[in-house]
Amino acid sequence: MGRLTEAAAAGGGASAARSAGPPPAPLPLSSTSPGCTATMASSEEDGANGGASEAGEEREAPGKRRRLGLLATVWLTFYNIAMTAGWLVLAIAMVRFYMEKGTHKGLYKSIQKTLKFFQTFALLEIVHCLIGIVPTSVIVAGVQVSSRIFMVWLITHSIKPIQNEESVVLFLVAWTVTEITRYSFYTFSLLDHLPYFIKWARYNFFIILYPVGVAGELLTIYAALPYVKKTGMFSIRLPNKYNVSFDYYYFLLITMASYIPLFPQLYFHMLRQRRKVLHGEVIVEKDD
Ligand SMILES: CCCCCCCCCCCCC/C=C/C(=O)SCCNC(=O)CCNC(=O)[C@H](O)C(C)(C)COP(=O)(O)OP(=O)(O)OC[C@H]1O[C@@H](n2cnc3c(N)ncnc32)[C@H](O)[C@@H]1OP(=O)(O)O
Numbered sequence: 001m002g003r004l005t006e007a008a009a010a011g012g013g014a015s016a017a018r019s020a021g022p023p024p025a026p027l028p029l030s031s032t033s034p035g036c037t038a039t040m041a042s043s044e045e046d047g048a049n050g051g052a053s054e055a056g057e058e059r060e061a062p063g064k065r066r067r068l069g070l071l072a073t074v075w076l077t078f079y080n081i082a083m084t085a086g087w088l089v090l091a092i093a094m095v096r097f098y099m100e101k102g103t104h105k106g107l108y109k110s111i112q113k114t115l116k117f118f119q120t121f122a123l124l125e126i127v128h129c130l131i132g133i134v135p136t137s138v139i140v141a142g143v144q145v146s147s148r149i150f151m152v153w154l155i156t157h158s159i160k161p162i163q164n165e166e167s168v169v170l171f172l173v174a175w176t177v178t179e180i181t182r183y184s185f186y187t188f189s190l191l192d193h194l195p196y197f198i199k200w201a202r203y204n205f206f207i208i209l210y211p212v213g214v215a216g217e218l219l220t221i222y223a224a225l226p227y228v229k230k231t232g233m234f235s236i237r238l239p240n241k242y243n244v245s246f247d248y249y250y251f252l253l254i255t256m257a258s259y260i261p262l263f264p265q266l267y268f269h270m271l272r273q274r275r276k277v278l279h280g281e282v283i284v285e286k287d288d
Helices: 007-013 070-101 107-121 124-130 138-157 166-190 196-202 205-231 248-279
Strands: 017-019 282-284
Touching: 070 107, 070 124, 070 166, 107 138, 107 166, 124 138, 138 166, 138 205, 138 248, 166 196, 166 205, 196 205, 196 248, 205 248
Parallel strands: none
Antiparallel strands: 017 282
């Protein structure tokens, strides 16, 4: 148990170890808790991953590392097991549906409850970061989770005509494989029994699954545009007593455009994590 560190403590070895390659421009959001790292780049630059992942083994500044409390470890173990199980149930349900029906039509409807429950539950990941029990960047976790919540509730749940689009299957499959791998990685890590193939899968599958998932998401939003324009859903028109207007159609266009700067940052973040965890690529700089 307990390869996790509290981020504040883990940051101790930080300035000494920096990853190869230039970091992405940090997003303009500041950290709100000592346990959180504030930028997409900072979780590694600060050594906030506890140093453990930097060479795929436990590395930390002597005397700087603190163990997570029992309660946090027990909670995270429970959380990760529950999430692994939830996404496994989803995977099995999808495979069974396709084998029985031979089509993806109706798939979303049949799994939507489980999907909504477990994806919404993942909001806790932002909480974990904010309270400092995991050292992930709050921005990385926030962008990742909020874009998923947005897809689940404000797109797929709300716009019924697009639920049978092939693109929905694309992101469902990408999310499901990713999450089974990711949560089992965290679980086995917490239990100090991480099989190499799970570590390998965590830091290789995303190379394909991330673009596939993002393509599925973008195509689904794109498919929703005509319906949103026609119905004017979630839009507020002038005149009204608050004198505000909001156009969901244009909001969706802006959201799609925001993938252009945001997705590469997440993707390159994962590529750097991969280099560090699987290949131990670090450049050690001396502090002045
Ligand atoms: C309102 C509308 C908003 C819209 C916004 C639109 C813009 C969106 C643009 C981008 C959209 C992306 C959409 C996403 C699509 C998909 O997901 S497609 C499917 C493929 N996806 C992936 O492959 C996801 C990859 N992402 C991740 O793996 C992670 O989620 C991450 C958030 C990117 C973070 O990775 P990383 O920095 O490697 O950190 P962590 O894995 O979190 O690890 C850091 C350390 O923390 C420990 N830890 C973290 N969580 C836990 C936990 N639950 N339990 C235990 N431990 C945890 C982890 O073990 C690490 O510890 P060390 O190993 O000791 O360092």
